[in-house]
Amino acid sequence: NLGESTELLIGLVNKVMDLSNLEVQSEKYDFTDVDLKIITDDVVKNTITLVQHKKIILNIKSEEGLPIIEGYEKSLKFVIQSLFENAVIYTPEGGSIDVQLFTDKDNVIWSIKDSGIGIAKEDLDKIFEKFFRTQNALKTDTEGTGLALSISRNLIKRHGGDIKIESAGVGMGTRFWFTLPKK
Numbered sequence: 207n208l209g210e211s212t213e214l215l216i217g218l219v220n221k222v223m224d225l226s227n228l229e230v231q232s233e234k235y236d237f238t239d240v241d242l243k244i245i246t247d248d249v250v251k252n253t254i255t256l257v258q259h260k261k262i263i264l265n266i267k268s269e270e271g272l273p274i275i276e277g278y279e280k281s282l283k284f285v286i287q288s289l290f291e292n293a294v295i296y297t298p299e300g301g302s303i304d305v306q307l308f309t310d311k312d313n314v315i316w317s318i319k320d321s322g323i324g325i326a327k328e329d330l331d332k333i334f335e336k337f338f339r340t341q342n343a344l345k346t347d348t349e350g351t352g353l354a355l356s357i358s359r360n361l362i363k364r365h366g367g368d369i370k371i372e373s374a375g376v377g378m379g380t381r382f383w384f385t386l387p388k389k
Contacts, residue, residue, distance in 0.1 A: 237276040237365075237379045239389070242286070242307055242316055243268050245279065249287045250305075256294055263302040272307050275314050281361040282386075285369075288354035289382050290319050296380070297322035309388065313367070317383035325373040325380055333371055334359045362386070 222300040250266065252255075257264050293303045301321040308315050325333060362369045367386040373379065 231265060234285060237278055239274045240261065240277040240282055241272075241274055242280050242282065242386075243272055244291075245283050245286050246305060246307065246316070249283065249290050252287075253294060258305070260294065260297070260299045260301075262294065262297055262300070264305075265302070265306045267307070269308040273314055273388050274307060275365075277365050277386065278361075284354075284363070285358040285361055285384065286316065288358050292354070292382075293318050293320040293380075296320065310385075313385040313387055315383055315385050316349065317354050317381065319379065319381040320377045323380075324376045324378040325371070326376050327373075330371060334369070358384075 227353045246266065246268075250264070285317060290303075290305070303304055303321075304316045304317075304319045306319075307317075334355050343375075361371050362364065362384045365386050367384055369384040372381050
C-alpha cells in the first residue's frame with residue numbers, strides 16, 4: 207500500500223543521509239587510537255543472534271598483540287559492521303564465516319571470508335560502485351542500498367588504507383579485506 211511504500215522510501219532516504227554524513231564527518235574529526243579487535247568483538251556481539259539463528263560457524267582469529275591504529279572509530283565500526291553483516295546476510299544457513307586480524311610489515315589487516323553466494327568475476331570490479339548490487343544479491347536481500355561498500359572503500363582510503371575483494375565466482379563465497387597503516 208501507499209503508506210508502507212512511503213515509510214520504506216523515507217527509511218531509505220534517512221539511511222542514505224546517515225551514510226553521507228558519516229563520510230563527511232570523518233574529515234572533521236581528529237583520529238584517535240583505535241583497537242580493531244574491540245570493534246570487531248562489539249559488532250559480532252550485536253549480530254550474534256542472527257549468526258546463531260542461521261547456524262553459521264563463526265571463527266575469529268586475532269594475532270597476539272595486534273597493534274592499535276590511528277583512526278576515526280565510528281567510520282571503522284561502520285566498515286566492519288557493513289562487511290560482517292553482508293557476510294551473515296549472504297551466507298546460507300549452516301555456512302561459515304572466518305574473520306582474521308593480523309599484521310604485515312606496515313599494516314594491520316582485517317579480513318572476512320564467507321561460504322556465501324559469491325560474486326561473478328565480471329562483477330568484482332563494480333562491487334565498490336555506488337548503488338551497484340549483483341543480481342544474486344538482489345535475489346537474496348531485497349533491502350540493500352548498494353551504498354555500504356562504496357562508502358566503506360572511501361572511509362578506508364581516508365585512513366590511508368585499501369580494501370579488496372576476491373571470489374571464485376557465484377556460489378563460491380567471498381573474501382573482503384582491508385589494510386590500515388600501523389600507528
